[in-house]
Amino acid sequence: MDPEYRFSHKHVLGLADLSAEDIRTVLQTAESFKEISSRSIKKVPTLRGKTIINFFFEPSTRTRLSFEVAAKRMSADTFNISSSGSSTVKGETLIDTARNLAAMNPDCIILRHPRSGSARLLADHINASVINAGDGTHEHPSQGLLDLMTVREAKGRIAGLKIAIIGDIAHSRVAHSNIIGFSKMGATVTVCGPATLIPPGIEELGAQVSRTVIEAVEGADVIMALRIQKERQQDPLFPSLREYAKFFGVSQKVVDAASPDAIIMHPGPINRGVELDPQLADGSRSVILEQVTNGVAVRMALIYLIMGGD
Amino acid sequence: MPGVILLKNGRVIDPANGIDQILDVLIADGRISAVAQPGSLPEQMEGIVYDVQGKWVVPGLIDMHVHLREPGQEYKETIATGTRAAAAGGFTAVAAMPNTRPVNDNQTVTLFILAKAAEAGFARVYPVGAISSGSNGEHLAEFGELRQAGAVAVTDDGLPVGNSQLMRRALEYAGDHDLLVISHAEEMTLSHGGAMNDGPLATRLGLRGIPHVAEEIMVYRDLALAEFTRRPIHIAHVSTRESLALIRRAKEKGVTVTAETAPHYFTLTETAVDGYNTLAKMNPPLRTEADVAAVREALRDGTLDAIATDHAPHAELDKDIEFDLAANGIIGLETAVPLTLQLVRENQLDARRMVELLSVNPARILGVPGGTLSVGAAADITVIDPEMKFVFSRESILSKSRNSPFLGWELQGKAVLTLLDGRITWRQDGDFSS
Ligand SMILES: [Zn+2]
Ligand SMILES: [Zn+2]
Numbered sequence: 001m002d003p004e005y006r007f008s009h010k011h012v013l014g015l016a017d018l019s020a021e022d023i024r025t026v027l028q029t030a031e032s033f034k035e036i037s038s039r040s041i042k043k044v045p046t047l048r049g050k051t052i053i054n055f056f057f058e059p060s061t062r063t064r065l066s067f068e069v070a071a072k073r074m075s076a077d078t079f080n081i082s083s084s085g086s087s088t089v090k091g092e093t094l095i096d097t098a099r100n101l102a103a104m105n106p107d108c109i110i111l112r113h114p115r116s117g118s119a120r121l122l123a124d125h126i127n128a129s130v131i132n133a134g135d136g137t138h139e140h141p142s143q144g145l146l147d148l149m150t151v152r153e154a155k156g157r158i159a160g161l162k163i164a165i166i167g168d169i170a171h172s173r174v175a176h177s178n179i180i181g182f183s184k185m186g187a188t189v190t191v192c193g194p195a196t197l198i199p200p201g202i203e204e205l206g207a208q209v210s211r212t213v214i215e216a217v218e219g220a221d222v223i224m225a226l227r228i229q230k231e232r233q234q235d236p237l238f239p240s241l242r243e244y245a246k247f248f249g250v251s252q253k254v255v256d257a258a259s260p261d262a263i264i265m266h267p268g269p270i271n272r273g274v275e276l277d278p279q280l281a282d283g284s285r286s287v288i289l290e291q292v293t294n295g296v297a298v299r300m301a302l303i304y305l306i307m308g309g310d
Numbered sequence: 311m312p313g314v315i316l317l318k319n320g321r322v323i324d325p326a327n328g329i330d331q332i333l334d335v336l337i338a339d340g341r342i343s344a345v346a347q348p349g350s351l352p353e354q355m356e357g358i359v360y361d362v363q364g365k366w367v368v369p370g371l372i373d374m375h376v377h378l379r380e381p382g383q384e385y386k387e388t389i390a391t392g393t394r395a396a397a398a399g400g401f402t403a404v405a406a407m408p409n410t411r412p413v414n415d416n417q418t419v420t421l422f423i424l425a426k427a428a429e430a431g432f433a434r435v436y437p438v439g440a441i442s443s444g445s446n447g448e449h450l451a452e453f454g455e456l457r458q459a460g461a462v463a464v465t466d467d468g469l470p471v472g473n474s475q476l477m478r479r480a481l482e483y484a485g486d487h488d489l490l491v492i493s494h495a496e497e498m499t500l501s502h503g504g505a506m507n508d509g510p511l512a513t514r515l516g517l518r519g520i521p522h523v524a525e526e527i528m529v530y531r532d533l534a535l536a537e538f539t540r541r542p543i544h545i546a547h548v549s550t551r552e553s554l555a556l557i558r559r560a561k562e563k564g565v566t567v568t569a570e571t572a573p574h575y576f577t578l579t580e581t582a583v584d585g586y587n588t589l590a591k592m593n594p595p596l597r598t599e600a601d602v603a604a605v606r607e608a609l610r611d612g613t614l615d616a617i618a619t620d621h622a623p624h625a626e627l628d629k630d631i632e633f634d635l636a637a638n639g640i641i642g643l644e645t646a647v648p649l650t651l652q653l654v655r656e657n658q659l660d661a662r663r664m665v666e667l668l669s670v671n672p673a674r675i676l677g678v679p680g681g682t683l684s685v686g687a688a689a690d691i692t693v694i695d696p697e698m699k700f701v702f703s704r705e706s707i708l709s710k711s712r713n714s715p716f717l718g719w720e721l722q723g724k725a726v727l728t729l730l731d732g733r734i735t736w737r738q739d740g741d742f743s744s
Contacts, residue, residue, distance in 0.1 A: 016514070033379060093631050115632035116516035119588035136634075138516030200519070201510020 007305045011123045011130045014139035015180040023185060029301035030294065036073060037296060047076040049130060050307060053101055054080045055198050056112040056133070057094075062268060063133050063142075066292070067110045068297035079104070094118055098126050108212055111135070127212040129306045131299075137171045143267055145297040146176030150291050151222055154263050159186030164258070165207070166192050166250055167226030167275050168237075170199040174267045175226055179207045192216035193226075193248055196237040213247075220258040225250040225264040225276040236274050241274050251277045255285065263287045314338045315732060319348050320367035320693065325662050325670050326682035335367055337689040340517025340732040344684060356435060365726065369667045369681050369688030372672035373643060375467075375492075375546055375618035376464045378404070378435070382411025387623035388736060389423065392643070393432035395621075395709035397735035399477050400725025403434035403680055404621075404688035405672075408445065409468035415440035415451040415457035434690075434737050436462045436678055438492065441480045447472050452482060457487040461677050465492035467546060470528055472498055481541040492544045495528035495553070496594065505634040507580040507595040517587065517634060520595050521669030529553040533560040533567060539724065541565035544675060547620050548573045549594040551604035552615050553567040560615045568617040568675045570610075571713035572643060573649035574715070576605045582715050588629045590715040592622070605702040606658050609667060615636065615675060617667045619646050623711030639708045643715050644702070651723035653697055687734035698724045698738075 001019060007025050009017065017077070018026075038043055052071045056064050064080065071078045081101070091131040094113065101109065111119050116136030123130040134140040152158050163182050169175045169191045181205030182189050192210045202209060211218035217223055228244060236246050255262065264286045272278040281288060322333040322345065325469060334337035334351050336344040340683050344351055373396060379387040389406075406423055407415035412631065413425065420437045427435035443449050445466040464484055470493070471477040477493075484491045501524040506512050508519025529545055533556060536543035548554060548571045557569050574592065579599055582590035590596060608614040621682040622639025629636050653659045660668075669692075673681030678689050699722045704712050728736035 080485075092629070095630060113632075115634055117633045120586055121632060128441050171515075176514075176516065199513040200508060201513045204510040205514060 009286065009306060013119045013130065013132045013139045015144050015177045015184065015243055015288055016139065017264055018141070020184050023145065023148065023181060026298065026301050027039050027152060030145070031307060034294070034297040035305070036144060037293070042073055045075045046071065046304060047071070047074040050076040050107045051075045051105065052078045052108045052303065053104065053106045054078060054110045055101065056080070056082045057136070058112050058114050059160045059211050060112055060134070063112060064124055066132060066295040067080060067299050068301060069121050070296050073296070074300055074304065076303070089281040091154055094121060097193040098122050102126055102128070131302055131306065134173055136173065137176070137234060138173055139177045140173040142295070142299050142302060143174050145302070146291055146295045147178055147224070147265060147267070148181050149294045150265065150287050151263070153290065154277050154287055155221060155292070157251070158182065161187040161221040162219055162259070163187050163189045163222045163224065164192065164220040165189060165224045165226065166248060167218060168197040168228055169193050169202060169226070170197045171229065172226050173291060177206060178203045178224065181219070190220070190232055194238045198295040208209055210254060213250070214257045217254055217258040217262070220262055222265060223250055223255065223262055227267065227269065230271070245274050248293060249275055249277065250280060252280065255280060265291060267291070314363055315690070315729070316351060316357055316359045317367055318359060318361045320365050322367045322422060322683065323576070323661050323665050324683040326369070327684060329683070331661055333603050335683065335691070337732045340684050340689055342683055342687050342689050347553065349710060357410065360693070360729070364659065364695070364697070364744055365502060366694040366696060367683070369669045369683050370730065371400045371620065371647070371668045371692050372403040372676070372678070372680055373401045373619050373646065374405045374616055374672040374676055375572070375625065376404045376406060376621040377409065377639070379408045379623055380410065381419065384627050386628070387436065387639070389426040390430035390634050390708060391430070391708065391710040392621070393427060393430050393435060395641070395643045395707070397432045397728045397730070398708045398725065398729055399645070400642060400690065400692040401433055402645050402728060402735070403436060403678065405436040405438050405462065407466065408438050408440040413440050413444065413445045413542070416455070417452070417455040420456055420461050421460035423589070424658035433585065433730060436676060438463045438467070440464065440490070441466045441471055441491070442476060445469055447476060449477060450476070453483055453487045453489055456656045462678060463492050463544070464496060464656060465546070465724060467492065467494040470494050470496040470498060473694070474531060474535070478535050478539060481539040481543065485559065487543050488677070490542060490544055492546050492630050493528070493532040494546050495525050496534060496704045497503035497524045497527040497625055498695060500524035500527070503596070506583050507597050509598070512582050513583070520593070522552060522597060522601070525594050526552045526556060533565055536567055537563070537565045537698065542568070543694070545569040547572050547594060547618070547633045548605070548614065549597050549601060551601050552611050553593065554608040555606050560572050561613065568615040568671070570616050570618040571605050571612065571620050572611070572618060573646050574610065574611050576602055576653065577649050578715060581716070586633040587715065588631070588633055589640065589713055589717070591633065591636050591637040591638055592640055598635070606653065609653070609659060610663070615667070615671045617646065617650055618672070619643055621709070622633065623709055624713045625711055631711050641707070641711055642713050643709060644707060645714065647694060647723065647725055648721035648723040649716075655722070663723065689729050691729040693727035694723060695726045695738070696723045697724065698722065700724060
C-alpha cells in the first residue's frame with residue numbers, strides 16, 4: 001500500500017467513488033472491528049460524543065439496526081428518524097428535513113431513501129458526513145462492502161474469483177454496488193436474469209451478461225441471488241413468480257453447475273422458493289448469516305473512517 | 311410614437327430579400343422606411359443614430375415554443391418577465407404554449423394572455439391553444455373561438471395526445487380554423503416514470519430511462535396522420551436521430567411537416583445530467599453524441615425548419631430536489647443566440663441559415679408577420695454582436711427563473727439591440743455606441 005495513502009472521503013455515497021485501495025482499507029478496518037463484536041464487552045469509546053442520525057425514508061429494519069448497532073458499539077449517540085412513504089407528500093422536501101436535522105449538529109447522517117441520487121443531494125446541502133444506506137436503484141455501498149468482506153473471508157481473496165449475480169439487476173442497488181465493487185477488486189462478475197430485468201449498459205459497470213442461469217454460474221465461486229420485489233409485478237417484467245422461480249431461481253441444479261466449493265449469498269430478506277431454494281438458503285454453502293455479522297463490522301469501519309478516525 | 315432610428319454600417323442579413331451585406335437601415339413610425347448603401351441616407355436631426363459596424367442587423371427573432379407560466383404559475387415566470395427575457399435574448403415574438411393554469415383551452419385565457427402581453431410591451435406573444443379541453447386528451451377544445459381570440463396554433467404540449475383518433479380529428483378540424491397543429495411526440499407508456507435518456511448512464515445513476523423510441527413512435531404516428539389527413543403538422547423539440555430520419559423521409563414524400571429543435575439538443579448530451587444535475591433534466595431528455603450530430607446535420611440540410619427554445623422556467627423548489635421528482639425543462643430565451651452562433655463559428659451553419667431558423671421560418675410556419683426587413687414592414691429588428699463574450703450568470707438573467715444548465719458558461723454572441731415596432735425593447739449596456 002502507498003505509504004502516503006489515507007482514506008480521505010467525507011461521504012460514502014457509492015462504491016463508484018471509492019478506489020480499490022479505499023475498499024481494501026475499509027475491509028481491513030472492518031476485519032479488525034469484527035473482533036470487538038466477539039468480545040464480552042462489545043463497546044469501544046472511539047466515537048464518544050459524536051452524533052449519528054439514522055434517517056430512513058424506507059422501511060428497512062435490518063439495515064437500520066445494523067447501522068445502529070455499529071454506531072453504538074463505538075459509543076456514538078444515535079437517533080433514528082423514519083418516515084414511511086415520502087415526507088414530500090406532507091410538503092416537506094428532503095432538503096427541508098435535512099436543514100432541520102442540521103440544527104441537531106449531527107456528525108454523520110445515514111440515509112436510506114427511495115430516490116436515486118438522494119444521498120448526493122443531501123451531501124450537497126449539509127455539513128455532516130453522509131453514508132448512503134441505499135438510494136433508489138442507484139447504490140447500496142455498505143451492502144457491497146459487506147459482501148466483499150464475506151467473500152474475502154470465505155475464499156481468502158477476491159481477485160480472480162468468478163461471481164454470478166442472478167435476478168433483478170435493473171432495480172437492484174445491491175447488484176450495482178456489487179458489480180462495481182467486485183470488478184474493482186479484480187473479480188469477474190456475470191449477471192443473469194430475465195431480459196426485462198437486465199438494464200442497458202450494465203457491461204459499463206463491469207458485468208458480463210449471460211443468457212441462462214446455468215451458463216452464468218458455470219465455474220462460479222460465488223452465487224448471489226437477488227430479491228425479487230413482488231411490488232414490481234405491476235410492470236410487465238415477467239409473467240409470474242412461479243415461472244420466475246422455474247427459469248431464474250437458484251436451485252440445486254444451478255449450484256451443481258458452479259465450482260464445487262461455491263458459496264451462496266443473498267442480501268435478504270429472502271423470498272424462499274422464488275429466487276432461492278429454501279434448502280440452499282439454510283444449507284452448508286450459504287454464508288447469508290455471515291453477511292449479517294459482517295454488516296455490523298463494515299458499517300463500524302465506514303463510520304470510523306469517514307469521521308476521521310486514525 | 312416611436313421616433314426615427316438609423317442603424318448605420320451593420321451587416322444586414324435578410325434572407326427573405328436575399329440580402330447579406332453592409333447597409334444602413336432607417337426606421338420611422340414603427341416601420342422600416344429604407345434599407346440603403348452606407349452613408350446614402352440623410353441623418354435625421356431628431357432621430358437616434360446607432361453605428362452598428364461589426365454587428366448583424368436581422369429580422370426580429372421569433373421563438374415559436376416558450377412557456378410563460380402565466381396564468382397560474384407566476385412564481386416561475388410572468389408574461390412580463392418572460393417577454394423581457396425574450397427581448398434581451400433578441401426575440402421580438404414568442405409563441406406561448408397552453409399548459410398554463412388554467413390551460414389555454416378557451417378564448418378567455420387567450421385574451422388574457424394577449425392583454426398581459428400588450429401591457430408588458432416587450433414582445434409579440436402568439437398564444438397557442440390546447441388541442442383538448444384541459445389538455446386532458448379527451449375532447450377537442452374550441453378551436454374556432456381560440457382562433458378568433460388570437461391563437462395561431464394548437465397543441466397539448468407538456469403532454470402528448472395519446473389518443474390517435476383525437477389527434478386525427480384535431481388535424482382535420484384545425485384546418486377549418488387555419489390553425490397549425492403542434493405535436494409533442496412522446497409515447498407515454500414507454501416514457502412513463504423516466505427521468506433521463508435510457509442507456510448506460512441511466513443504469514449507472516439508477517434512474518429510469520426514456521428510450522428514444524418513445525419519441526420516434528409518436529413522430530411516426532403524427533407524420534402518418536398528417537399524410538392521411540393531408541394536413542400540416544409541426545413536430546416540437548425533436549431530439550433523436552431516428553425522429554429526424556422519419557421527418558426527412560416524410561418531407562421527401564411530400565408530407566406537409568415542419569419541425570423544430572432546441573439549442574440544448576445540439577449543444578449538450580445526456581452526460582450533462584451526470585451527478586444528478588436537475589438543471590439538465592428535460593423532456594424529451596438530452597440524448598447521445600450521435601443524436602447531437604444528427605440534429606446539427608438536420609439543421610443544415612433543412613430537415614429541421616426552426617430553432618425554438620422550449621423556454622421552461624422553474625423555481626428552485628421545483629428543481630432543487632430528488633432528480634426523478636424534479637420538474638422538466640430549462641430556460642432558453644437568453645442563451646439561444648450565443649448557442650446557435652456557436653454552430654456558425656464551427657461552420658455548421660452560415661449566418662443566413664441561422665436567421666432562417668430563428669426568424670424567417672418560424673414566421674412562415676406560424677403564419678404570422680415578421681421574418682423580413684422589407685421596406686414597409688413593422689420594424690421588428692434584432693442587432694446581434696456576434697463577438698461579444700459574456701459569462702452567463704445567475705445575476706444576469708432577466709427571466710424570473712434561473713434553471714439553466716449553461717450557468718457559468720462563457721458564451722459568445724449577444725443581442726445588443728432589440729426593436730419592436732421601432733421601439734427599443736432591449737439595449738445592451740457597455741460598448742454599444744450611439
Ligand atoms: Zn413538449
Ligand atoms: Zn414545451
